[in-house]
Amino acid sequence: MMLTLTGAKAQIANEEGTMVSRVIPVEDFDLVIFGSTGDLARRKIFPGLYRRFIAGQFPQGAQIIGAARTQQDTAAFRDEMRKAIVEFAGNPGKDAAKVEEFLQRLTYVSVDARGTTGWEELHEHMREGVVHAFYFSVAPALFGDIAQRLSQYGMADDDSRIVVEKPFGRDLVSARELNATLARHFREDQIYRIDHYLGKETVQNLMAVRFANILFEPLWNAQYVDHVQITVAETVGVAGRGEYYDQSGAIRDMVQNHMMQLLCLTAMEPPYHFDPNAVRDEKLKVIRALEPLEPDDIVRGQYLAGPDGPGYVEDVEHPDSRTESFVALKVRISNWRWQGTPFYLRTGKRLRARTSEIVITFKDPPHSIFDDDGVSPANQLVIKLQPNEGMHLTMMIKEPGPGGMRLVQVPLDMSFADALGANGTDMPDAYERLIMDVIRGNQTLFMRGDEVEAAWAWTDPIISGWEQSTRSPEPYDAGSSGPEEALRLLHRDDRRWREIRP
Incomplete structure (x- = not known):
């Protein structure tokens, strides 16, 4: 058995070579x-915390305090969280004894974010000598009020x-104002x-694949990479959150944050160390190197009504409405590594399948020695x-059998569920990992203020151009790959x- 200690996890290879x-x-x-x-707390935060609890990551005295405007006592709150864990925590949520043990860690305090109710009681629950973390799972309009009251009631210590959720502003001006508001107290x-x-x-493994293996990094540049595609596709529409979405659209909801982060991790230079500021410095350089987009580099779409539901x-x-439910972009990065290699981004609602992926397409060999017409x-x-988190690399090999040298493309697959001896319910959810990183004080996987502002500085002119244009988004069929114009975005580049x- 081999043991390797990396941060908060010990990676162990058992007798069969499986990593646990x-x-x-x-x-x-x-x-x-x-x-x-709220919905995020019920679906993700508390079920995720419960899974970390049964994994043995909580210390003996750790406590979780729910805070909201709702008037209820701790017993009623625990009842609600019990239902959430059973519904959303997967198989571990079926262990009634463990659920009850976890619920004993929970307390509830009714607070008024813009008033004085509940703040002194909340302060009384805070213990000295332990990490104090505050998760703002609320509307951004309340971030400043909560930060101010945490300071006012003596809970904003050194x-x-x-933790603040997106959207972090809706443009550069509001993002700067929000950064300044939080900076007054933290x-x-x-x-x-x-x-x-x-x-x-998989996102974290992207960094491992690039920077822990000699195989890929020498090829990770414009000399060998033809283009990069980043896709985040969803099958659901915006029903149930239409009022919010119609004020945001795909570029604010997905491109400015999620897809920008994927772009940065794919394109960034190696940091000098796996350190929060070193990683974020390199991501910031990518954002600042993004070229302004031309009108022909942008496609917007809106899904139509179909058999499975109404239209946008x-x-x-x-x-x-002229708000987009789909957007495709051709992005260029002006630096030595990527000059001449386009990055194509697309995201949308009511598409053919739910999937998120990054595809690195390498250039063809400069000369083919086989009878394949080149x-x-x-x-x-x-x-x-x-x-299904994982990676696969497509390669050309000889097709088995007699009859000459015939080439066939095959994938080298690595499913995390298979390779790491896990299954879908055992792999930590993203929220589980990130909340534990907050407790550890590790900011590597979180955005820095200047990074957020730089992303808005690049995105704002795109949004402004749309607002000044009279052109409506291109319609596309629900269950399709998006509007035809998005296909032509690549076709004109012969891609x-x-x-x-899936």
Whole structure:
């Protein structure tokens, strides 16, 4: 058996060579979840915390405090969280005894974010000498009020940390104002701007594949990479959140944050060390190197009604809406590594399949010695983020059997579930990992303030151009790959989108 200690996990190779993880507990903490009765808390935060609890990552005294406007006592709150864990925690949530043990860690305090109710009681629950973390699972309009009251009631000490959810502003001006508001009460190293995409196992493995292996990094540049595609496709529409989405659209909801982070991790230079600021410095350089987009580099779309549901304008109840539910972009990076290699980004609702992936397409060999007319499928590295996390590399080999040298393309697959001896329910959810990183004080997978502002500085002119234009988004059929115009975005470069599939 081989043991390798890496941060909070011990990686162990058993007798069969399968990698398994031994979880190391974090230090003692008090975690306050503002907005604890909301949908995100019920679906992700509390089920994720429960899974970390049964994994043995909680210290003995750790406590979680729910805080919201709802008037209820701790017993009623625990009842609600019991239902959430059973529904959303997967198989571990069926262990009634463990669920009850976890619920004993929970307390509830009713607080008014813009008033005085509940703050003194909340302060009384906070223990001295432990990590104090505050998760703002609330509307961004309340971030400043909560930060101010944490300071006013003596809970914003030197060791406290706050976690803020997206959207972090809706443009550069509002993002700067929000950064300034939080900075009045907390240092930058205390602010954790969470993007759950960065907590996905495959996203972190992207850095490992690039920087821990000599195989790929020498090829990871414009000399050998033809182009890069980043796709985040969803099968659902915007029903149920139409009012929010119609004010945001795909570029604010997905491109400015999630897809920008994936772009940065794919394109960035090697940091001098796997250190929070070193990693984020390199991501910031990528954003600042992005060229402004030309109108022909952008495609917007809106899904139409189909057999499975209404169209976008019906979902948002706004028949004249010009907000996009789909966007495709051709992005260029002006630096030595990537000059001349385009990055194609697309994301949309009501598409053919739910999938998120990064596809690195390498250039063809400069000369073919085989009788294949000089045409063969390019090597591709496909990094699957969801639903089935893993990677595969397509390569050309000889087709088995007699009859000459016939080439065939085959994948070298690495499914995390198979390779790491895990299954879908055993792999930590992104929120689980990120919340534990907050307790550890590790900001590597969180966005820095200047990074957020740089992303908005690049995105704002795109949005402004759309607002000044009279052109409406291109319609596309629900269940398709998006509007035809998005296909032509690559066709004119003699390239093709990778098919959207699970």
